[in-house]
Amino acid sequence: MSGIHVEGLGKRFGDRVAVEALSFHVRPGEVFGLLGPNGAGKTTTVRMLTGLLRPTEGEATVWGHRVDGDGEPLRKVVGLLTEQPGLYDRLTARQNLRFFMKLHELDEAAVWPRAQHYLARFGLGGREEEPVGGFSKGMRQKLAIVRTLVHDPKVIFLDEPTSGLDPESARTVRDAVAELASEGRTIILCSHNLAEVERLCERVAVVKRRLLAIGPIRELRHAGQALEVRVEGEAERFRDALAQLPFAPNVLAEGPRLRVMLAEDAHAPDVVACLVGAGARVHSAVPTQRPLEEVYLELLREGRG
Numbered sequence: 001m002s003g004i005h006v007e008g009l010g011k012r013f014g015d016r017v018a019v020e021a022l023s024f025h026v027r028p029g030e031v032f033g034l035l036g037p038n039g040a041g042k043t044t045t046v047r048m049l050t051g052l053l054r055p056t057e058g059e060a061t062v063w064g065h066r067v068d069g070d071g072e073p074l075r076k077v078v079g080l081l082t083e084q085p086g087l088y089d090r091l092t093a094r095q096n097l098r099f100f101m102k103l104h105e106l107d108e109a110a111v112w113p114r115a116q117h118y119l120a121r122f123g124l125g126g127r128e129e130e131p132v133g134g135f136s137k138g139m140r141q142k143l144a145i146v147r148t149l150v151h152d153p154k155v156i157f158l159d160e161p162t163s164g165l166d167p168e169s170a171r172t173v174r175d176a177v178a179e180l181a182s183e184g185r186t187i188i189l190c191s192h193n194l195a196e197v198e199r200l201c202e203r204v205a206v207v208k209r210r211l212l213a214i215g216p217i218r219e220l221r222h223a224g225q226a227l228e229v230r231v232e233g234e235a236e237r238f239r240d241a242l243a244q245l246p247f248a249p250n251v252l253a254e255g256p257r258l259r260v261m262l263a264e265d266a267h268a269p270d271v272v273a274c275l276v277g278a279g280a281r282v283h284s285a286v287p288t289q290r291p292l293e294e295v296y297l298e299l300l301r302e303g304r305g
């Protein structure tokens with residue numbers, strides 16, 4: 001069974017419940033975002049799904065391998081990029097990769113062309129024989145990504161893959177992620193960079209110990225809408241007037257712009273009328289989709305406690 005299937009997964013550390021009752025499925029060819037605040041249980045979940053931690057509840061299979069079974073076949077099909085790349089400074093890039101290949105009992109001669117392909121792709125071609133201690137943060141990150149891909153994994157877990165990368169390198173990595181998915185692999189992306197998640201993922205899960213929401217980003221956004229209003233002068237001075245509306249919308253004000261969150265589209269004319277009534281000169285009022293960040297923060301507020 002390809003992809004990832006998670007049913008009622010949970011993990012306790014003594015009395016502390018790190019993850020509970022987690023259920024979701026991810027298809028082959030999908031880039032799936034796993035979002036949540038610090039301490040929400042994302043790393044714990046990824047460690048369970050890569051066979052590094054045993055669940056205390058529930059079950060999961062990753063590309064047909066049970067996560068509580070023999071870890072060896074599971075580790076062969078998964079690639080894991082952790083937040084701390086854990087490279088050996090004294091070893092060269094090639095020796096670091098070779099060390100990893102030995103761990104996975106890979107035939108270096110057979111696998112090296114794949115490593116070289118990604119080294120070149122991420123701008124590290126020709127730097128293989130240099131000690132990693134002399135690499136910049138971004139170069140280390142890129143080498144760690146090469147290491148994650150070298151054994152041709154079917155399921156790839158990426159924790160903040162573009163952290164520390166310049167915009168050009170970040171773009172290369174994002175393109176590679178999309179390409180790996182188009183080859184039919186399953187990719188789980190853990191990131192606090194919501195703009196990146198929006199670009200790469202179709203579906204996301206928001207977790208805070210348990211699942212708060214799951215679905216396509218566009219559906220999560222449709223849970224509400226925003227009205228972008230541009231007024232003359234500082235928008236902040238109209239905040240109090242908007243707070244008097246019967247539906248008391250959430251409002252963000254920045255310079256001449258107001259972003260007014262609406263539960264219903266039908267409230268948009270009331271917002272404009274209220275602003276005009278309060279003396280605003282309204283230049284434009286445009287309904288917009290809410291950015292993922294706003295949806296995410298709202299889900300966390302609702303899921304508090």
Ligand SMILES: Nc1ncnc2c1ncn2[C@@H]1O[C@H](COP(=O)(O)OP(=O)(O)OP(=O)(O)O)[C@@H](O)[C@H]1O
Pocket residue numbers: 013016017018036037038039040041042043044045
């Ligand atoms: N080995 C462990 N022993 C005890 N508690 C742990 C252990 N690993 C994780 N936890 C606890 O489990 C909870 C979830 O931690 P986890 O590292 O999975 O969160 P996270 O979502 O990855 O956070 P971040 O975004 O900060 O990386 C936290 O309360 C953490 O303290």
